Amino acid sequence: MHIDARDLENNATIETDICIIGAGPAGISIALDWIGKKEKVVLLESAGFDYDDKIQDSYKGENTGLPYYPLKSTRLHYFGGTSGHWGGFCAKLDPIDIEKRSWITDSGWPISLDELEAFYPKAHELVELGPYQWSVDYWLDTKPKFKQLFPHNDYLWDKIWKISPPTRFGKKYREAIVNAPNIQLYTFANLTNLTTNAEGNLVTEAEVKNLEGKSYTVKAKQFILAAGAIQNARMLLAANKQQPGGLGNQNDVVGRYFMEHIEVRSGELWLVEPNDLALYMLNMEARAEIAVKPAMQKQLGITNGTISLSPLDVANRLRAHSKSWASDDPRQNIAAVQTENKNAEENKITKRFKKHYHIAYSMFSRFESAPNRDSRVFLDTKTDAMGTPLASLHWALSEIDKKSIRRVHELIGQQLGAAGLGRVKVFKFLEDPHNNGWSEGTSGGWHHMGTTRMGTDPKTSVVDANCQVHGISNLFCAGSSCFPTSGAANPTLSLLALSLRLSNYIKGKMSV
Ligand SMILES: Cc1cc2nc3c(=O)[nH]c(=O)nc-3n(C[C@H](O)[C@H](O)[C@H](O)COP(=O)(O)OP(=O)(O)OC[C@H]3O[C@@H](n4cnc5c(N)ncnc54)[C@H](O)[C@@H]3O)c2cc1C
Known part of the structure; x- marks a missing residue:
C-alpha cells in the first residue's frame, strides 16, 4: 500500500x-x-x-x-x-x-x-x-572472441564484472x-x-x-x-x-x-601486435578486468584493485569524472557524463589513432581504499x-593506497614485457614512490x-x-x-x- x-x-x-x-x-x-x-x-x-x-x-x-x-x-x-x-x-x-x-x-x-x-x-x-556465472572459463567458452591477455599467469588473473541493465x-x-x-x-x-x-x-x-x-x-x-x-x-x-x-x-x-573506490586513469598499455582484447572491452553482459592474485597482494603488501582497459583513443576523449561531475544538480551531471561517453564512442577512430587502435589501451584503476579512521x-x-x-x-586516503596502484602497474608491465607482448607506461603521478599526491583526475565511483x-x-x-x-x-x-x-x-x-x-x-x- x-x-x-x-x-x-x-x-x-x-x-x-x-x-x-x-x-x-x-x-x-x-x-x-x-x-x-x-x-x-x-x-x-x-x-x-x-x-x-x-x-x-x-x-x-x-x-x-x-x-x-x-x-x-x-x-x-x-x-x-x-x-x-x-x-x-x-x-x-x-x-x-x-x-x-x-x-x-x-x-x-x-x-x-x-x-x-x-x-x-x-x-x-x-x-x-543474467546467468549466475562469474568464472572467466564460462565466459571464454561462451564467447569465442574472448581471449585472455595473461593465460595461466602466476600473479595476475581476470576478474569478471557483469553489467545490470541497469535496474x-x-x-x-x-x-x-x-x-x-x-x-x-x-x-x-x-x-x-x-x-x-x-x-x-x-x-x-x-x-x-x-x-x-x-x-x-x-x-x-x-x-x-x-x-x-x-x-x-x-x-x-x-x-x-x-x-x-x-x-x-x-x-x-x-x-x-x-x-x-579510488578511480583514476593511471597508465597506458601498448601491445606489440594488434589485439582487440574483446574480453576486457565493455559489452552488454560481462567483461574482465586485470587483478592481482591474493598471494602476490600479500607479497607486495598491497590492497585489492582491478585495472580496466579501453581503447586509448576513446579514453583520451573523455574528461575525468572529477571534472565532468561538477554541478550540485545530479541530473545535469549524469547528462554531461552520458553525452561525453556517447560522443567518445561515436568518434572512436580518429586519423591519428586509426593505425594503432588495437594496440594502444588506456589503463584505469579501480581500487579499494584502506580503512582510515x-x-x-x-x-x-x-x-x-x-x-x-x-x-x-x-x-x-592512506599511503598504502597509492603504493598499491603503483605496484600493480609495475607488475603488469613486468608480465607484459616478459611475455613479449608489449609495454606499460605508468602515469607521472605514480612514478615517484615518495610522492603521496594524487592526480587531478582522481575521483571516487560514487560508492x-x-x-x-x-x-x-x-x-x-x-x-x-x-x-x-x-x-x-x-x-x-x-x-x-x-x-x-x-x-x-x-x-x-x-x-x-x-x-x-x-x-x-x-x-x-x-x-x-
Ligand atoms: C552516478 C552513479 C553511478 C553509480 N554506479 C554504480 C555501479 O555501476 N555499480 C554499483 O555497484 N554502484 C554504483 N553506484 C552506487 C549505487 O547507486 C549505490 O551503491 C546504491 O544506490 C546504494 O543503495 P542504498 O539503498 O544503500 O542507498 P541509496 O540508493 O542512496 O538509497 C537511500 C534511500 O534512502 C532515502 N533516505 C535518505 N535519508 C532518508 C531519511 N532521513 N528518511 C527517509 N528516507 C531517507 C533516500 O531518499 C533513498 O531513497 C553509482 C552511484 C552513482 C551516483
Missing part, C-alpha cells in the same frame, strides 16, 4: 512490526523479502516517486578532505534511491576482501564470504544480471511494493530522529517530518536504517537528543572509516529544511562505504556481525555503511546480499 505522508494528520502515530528507513536498493530489497509475511512492514521514503530538488537539498554538505564531487549530487533522494543513476557495473567481493590482512590496518570482516555467498544469487537476480529499483519494484498488503510505503516521510528507552538499548520510536511542516511518529519492534552510507551515519549522529554523541557512538566510530562523515552546524544537521565529508562498519569490537565498529548497532537490540544498519573494508568491486551487489542476510537474520529473530 502507498500512503503519501503529506495527507496524514499532523502528529499521527503509525505502529508496525518493522520500520525500514530509506527506499533505495537496500531498503527495497529488504521490503520485497517480507512480502506475503504476516508481519507489517513500514517503508519510509523522504521524497516521492520523482526527483525533488527541495528534498535533494538535504543532501548538501561541505567537503574538507580530498577533492570530491558536490555532495548533493552524489546520491538520489527519492523512491528507488541512487539506483536512479547507477551504472549497473557489478562484481563480487573476493575471499581476500573479507580476510584479516596483516598488512592492512583494521581489515577483516566478522563474517565469512560463504555467509554472503548464500545471498549473492538473490541479489544477482534483483539486479538482473532502476524505483521503477522495477514500485508495483510489487505498492501492491503488497503487508507493506506500507510512506512517501514524503523523512526520518529526523530516533528515540530510545531510558537505558538507551532499545529504539522506541522514529520521528518523521516533511517539508509541509507535518510530524509523525513511527513505533516499531525493529528499525532498519537503509538510507545510504553517508545518511546512515548522519541519522545516527543526529539522533543526539538523549545521547550527545548520537546513537551507537560511545566510541566515536559512527561516520569514521568512510571509504570510496580519519576519513569520515560528520555533522555540520548548518541544518536542512527539516532541522537535521547537514552531513560534511572528510575523504582521506560510499564504511561509516557504520561491522565488527566485534565496539571500539572500532558500529554494528555487529548481524548489522545490529552495538548495544541497541532493535536497531540495524543496511547497506554499504556496514562494510569494514570495501574490496575493489562496486558495492551494490554486495550491499544487496548483506541486506538480504540482515533481513533473514531479523526473520530468525522474530521467528518468522
Whole structure:
C-alpha cells in the first residue's frame, strides 16, 4: 500500500512490526523479502516517486578532505534511491576482501564470504544480471572472441564484472511494493530522529517530518536504517537528543572509516601486435578486468584493485569524472557524463589513432581504499529544511593506497614485457614512490562505504556481525555503511546480499 505522508494528520502515530528507513536498493530489497509475511512492514521514503530538488537539498554538505564531487549530487533522494543513476557495473567481493590482512590496518570482516555467498544469487537476480556465472572459463567458452591477455599467469588473473541493465529499483519494484498488503510505503516521510528507552538499548520510536511542516511518529519492534552510507551515519549522529554523541557512538566510530573506490586513469598499455582484447572491452553482459592474485597482494603488501582497459583513443576523449561531475544538480551531471561517453564512442577512430587502435589501451584503476579512521562523515552546524544537521565529508586516503596502484602497474608491465607482448607506461603521478599526491583526475565511483562498519569490537565498529548497532537490540544498519573494508568491486551487489542476510537474520529473530 502507498500512503503519501503529506495527507496524514499532523502528529499521527503509525505502529508496525518493522520500520525500514530509506527506499533505495537496500531498503527495497529488504521490503520485497517480507512480502506475503504476516508481519507489517513500514517503508519510509523522504521524497516521492520523482526527483525533488527541495528534498535533494538535504543532501548538501561541505567537503574538507580530498577533492570530491558536490555532495548533493552524489546520491538520489527519492523512491528507488541512487539506483536512479547507477551504472549497473557489478562484481563480487573476493575471499581476500573479507580476510584479516596483516598488512592492512583494521581489515577483516566478522563474517565469512560463504555467509554472503548464500545471498549473492538473490541479489544477482534483483539486479538482473543474467546467468549466475562469474568464472572467466564460462565466459571464454561462451564467447569465442574472448581471449585472455595473461593465460595461466602466476600473479595476475581476470576478474569478471557483469553489467545490470541497469535496474532502476524505483521503477522495477514500485508495483510489487505498492501492491503488497503487508507493506506500507510512506512517501514524503523523512526520518529526523530516533528515540530510545531510558537505558538507551532499545529504539522506541522514529520521528518523521516533511517539508509541509507535518510530524509523525513511527513505533516499531525493529528499525532498519537503509538510507545510504553517508545518511546512515548522519541519522545516527543526529539522533543526539538523549545521547550527545548520537546513537551507537560511545566510541566515536559512527561516520569514521568512510571509504570510496579510488578511480583514476593511471597508465597506458601498448601491445606489440594488434589485439582487440574483446574480453576486457565493455559489452552488454560481462567483461574482465586485470587483478592481482591474493598471494602476490600479500607479497607486495598491497590492497585489492582491478585495472580496466579501453581503447586509448576513446579514453583520451573523455574528461575525468572529477571534472565532468561538477554541478550540485545530479541530473545535469549524469547528462554531461552520458553525452561525453556517447560522443567518445561515436568518434572512436580518429586519423591519428586509426593505425594503432588495437594496440594502444588506456589503463584505469579501480581500487579499494584502506580503512582510515580519519576519513569520515560528520555533522555540520548548518541544518536542512527539516532541522537535521547537514552531513560534511572528510575523504582521506592512506599511503598504502597509492603504493598499491603503483605496484600493480609495475607488475603488469613486468608480465607484459616478459611475455613479449608489449609495454606499460605508468602515469607521472605514480612514478615517484615518495610522492603521496594524487592526480587531478582522481575521483571516487560514487560508492560510499564504511561509516557504520561491522565488527566485534565496539571500539572500532558500529554494528555487529548481524548489522545490529552495538548495544541497541532493535536497531540495524543496511547497506554499504556496514562494510569494514570495501574490496575493489562496486558495492551494490554486495550491499544487496548483506541486506538480504540482515533481513533473514531479523526473520530468525522474530521467528518468522
Ligand atoms: C552516478 C552513479 C553511478 C553509480 N554506479 C554504480 C555501479 O555501476 N555499480 C554499483 O555497484 N554502484 C554504483 N553506484 C552506487 C549505487 O547507486 C549505490 O551503491 C546504491 O544506490 C546504494 O543503495 P542504498 O539503498 O544503500 O542507498 P541509496 O540508493 O542512496 O538509497 C537511500 C534511500 O534512502 C532515502 N533516505 C535518505 N535519508 C532518508 C531519511 N532521513 N528518511 C527517509 N528516507 C531517507 C533516500 O531518499 C533513498 O531513497 C553509482 C552511484 C552513482 C551516483
